[in-house]
Amino acid sequence: MxxxxxxxxxxxxxxxxxxxxxxxxxxxxxxxxxxxxxxxxxxxxxxxxxxxxxxxxxxxxxxxxxxxKFTEAISFFVNCETQDEVDYYWEVLSADGGNKSRCGWLKDKFGVSWQIVPSILSQLLHSPDAQQANRVMTAMMKMDKLDIKTLQEAAGN
The missing domain is CATH 3.30.720.100 (Signal recognition particle alu RNA binding heterodimer, srp9/1)
Known part of the structure; x- marks a missing residue:
């Protein structure tokens, strides 16, 4: 247990x-x-x-x-290895009355908050290159569903 x-x-x-x-x-x-x-x-x-x-x-x-009622003060963080995984959870969890939001956040049809996040995001945001990390943060802040390719491009990879 x-x-x-x-x-x-x-x-x-x-x-x-x-x-x-x-x-x-x-x-x-x-x-x-x-x-x-x-x-x-x-x-x-x-x-x-x-x-x-x-x-x-x-x-x-x-x-x-x-x-x-559920609020965004508590959310479940789903670590995704691939864009296909991000896409799957993003669509399935937000379906049938769910609500998509910014920066990988969504609410499902029951009102539970989820963060659908590619694993690479943490690595990119914690880069020793502060300018790279800042570019990644700026790119992420413009997104609803997180896109790995766009985040990597912002990092210069």
Whole structure:
């Protein structure tokens, strides 16, 4: 069991979210699902809590009601090795009512924030060449979906 597990609060659609996320990411699975019973505050038979695993990382979800909403203050960072990977996660996670934003950020249809980031970005931004890093940052700030080729060109590679 991992020491720290992200716990996501949904308003009635935790089961749908669990199923969606486990289809988006490879090596993912649904864990234990606990449904509300007659004595609970939720609709009997609906998901109360559930665990799921995305590429080995455990998450938990609850159908807690409308009291709390997701914000950009918390996001999930998806490290992508290729442009195809960036493109895939960008499109799939923002589909069906999601919202694309700047610098690789998006919200999915449940309101959860994600950062879809090519792995090379960190290397380019932490270059010992401050001018190169600045050019990369400037290029990134103009993008919505991050483009590896454009970032590399900005770095002079």
């Amino acid at each position: 991992q020491k720290i597990t992200p716990f996501l609060w949904f308003d009635g659609n935790a089961g749908e979210a669990i199923n969606f996320y486990t289809t988006v990411f490879k090596d993912s699975q649904v864990g234990e699902i606990v449904n509300y019973n007659e004595g609970g505050p939720g609709k009997p038979g609906s998901v109360m809590t559930g665990t799921f695993y995305l590429q080995g990382q455990q998450f938990m979800a609850i159908n807690g009601g409308p009291m709390f």
